Structure formats: C-alpha cells, structure tokens
Amino acid sequence: MAARIFQTPKNAMQSGKALTHRWVLEFEPAERKVADPLMGWAGSGDTQQQIKLYFTDVEGAKAYAEREGLEYHVIAAPERKLKLQAYADNFR
Template identity: 70%
Template sequence: MAARIYQIQKNAMQSGKALNHLWVLEYVPAEAKQADPLTGWAGSGDTQQQLKLTFPDEAAARAYADRNGIPATVIATPPKTLKLQAYADNFR
C-alpha cells in the first residue's frame, strides 16, 4: 500500500496556473490493469487507484501518510524553465 506524493503541474495545453500549489497523495497500483474479455475495457480489482487526495502543502501530505502508516515517496517538482525569445529572432 505504498503511495507517491507530488505537486500538480501546469497543463501544457492551457496557460492558466490554477491548482498548481496543491500537492497530491496517490497510491501506487498494486496490480496491473487487464482487458475485460467482454468489453475490452482496461480495469483491475485494485480500488485504491481511484483514490487521489489533495493537500495544501507537502508537509500536510507527509503528515497524513505518517499518521496512517502509509510508506510514501516524494517526487520532487522539476524547476520551471522559460525560453525567452524575442519575436525578431524568427527572422534571423
């Protein structure tokens, strides 16, 4: 019943930065998904994959995991890099 803790990243398809400050605790899948023979849909008997808890900061997520005895790994947030480029650079 291991979990991972990470910060929500900005959606690449949108310019908005809503909910970027939230941290998520998500359980690691216990079993692989399998195709249903009748419908072909992917699924598994592991119901913890459906659970995703959000927290205001990393400390709160770690405290929840420690309080409930959940071994959790924290995935570091990659640094944000901006490619600054002038419009005139398109014509060089």
C-alpha cells in the same frame, strides 16, 4: 500500502499555472490491470487507485501518510525554466 506524493503539473494545452500549487497523494497500484473478456476494457479490483487526496503543501501530505502508516515517496516537480524572448527576435 505505498503511495506517491507529487505536485500537479501545468496543463500542456494552456499557458496558465492554475492548480499547479497543489500536492497530490496517490496510491500506487496493488495489482495489474487485466482486459475484460467481454468488453475489452482494462480494469482491476484495486479500488485504492480511484483515490486522490489534494494538499496545499508537501508537509501536509507527508504528515497524512505518516499518520496513516503509509509508505510514501515524494516525486519532485521539475524546475520551470522561463524562455524570455523579445518579439524582435522573430525577425532576425
């Protein structure tokens, strides 16, 4: 069973950085999703996709994966760049 570990990204709709310090361990899909013939909804029999485990640091997530015998890969969060601007720059 494979898993991916990543840091929660910042919400695009808000400027705050709440909950971006958390690390998530998420299982990779074991089977592809298929459309239900009656309703048309996409689904699969893989129940591991429903599980998300939250950790305070990446070391804790790695330790859990190693303890449970999971293959994992860490997806590094992109570096945040601050675009500092003065209000007066709007009128140049």
